[in-house]
Amino acid sequence: MNKLDAHSWLNDHGDYLFRVARRQLHTDELAEDAVQETLLAALSAQTRYAGDASPRSWLTGILKHKIVDLIRRQVREVEIPRDADGEEAVDRLFQQDGHWAEPLRPWGNPQTEAELSQLRRVLDDCADRLKPVMAQVFSLREVAGMETEEICKELNITPTNCWVLLHRARLFMRQCMELNGFAKAGVA
């Protein structure tokens, strides 16, 4: 592997790495940072690249760590448990006695590939609209499939904060899906 490979990594895998990062970081800027840091780290480490993985999966492995690093930096700037806005937003979904404020409508039952990809797009848009950190923790769990224990450890947040963030994210995601037309009468 020679040094010119760095530019071919960008050409061949830049878009792919960006899409992976974008879905977990939720802003273009952070995703671009993640791609840049990944390629620079790859350049420094290329003597350690044994060539037994494809360049794409090698780079994707580095990207995963860079994504977590970037989220860790975000987490330091936000006070998770004392987020009164988030608490209030959750309270609005329920009545005083803890019952749902509004009945939940069922989502449609998408069958065709076109319907599914439309649904996925709305899902991604909804995730982008979550607050930073909440969106990122949610995506580490649901998109990247990391275990919560690992997420807490990597981001240095308590399990309780993790549950709170994920619970809120899921409530808001569900509501967003419903508001964006993925609720039809009569289908489970």
Added chain:
Amino acid sequence: MKWLSTCKETTELASRAMDERLSFVDRVAMRLHLAICENCARFARQLQDMRRLFQSETTADDDAPGLAPAARQRIATELQNKLDD
């Protein structure tokens, strides 16, 4: 302990159940509630649907936008700087 949890509490349990195995007591509380509450049962199902959709997506997102030209240029410059060091 109350013998029946509220909808709000049940959503907390249903959310946590997506991430870890609940204790026996929590599991019973959740199931009791889900058995009689259509809204919460729907909530729990939709959490599963959401996960399925996210997991199926990672392989097929090639129509999502890629790197913006300006960002690509910036990264190429950074790489070149490092190569020139």
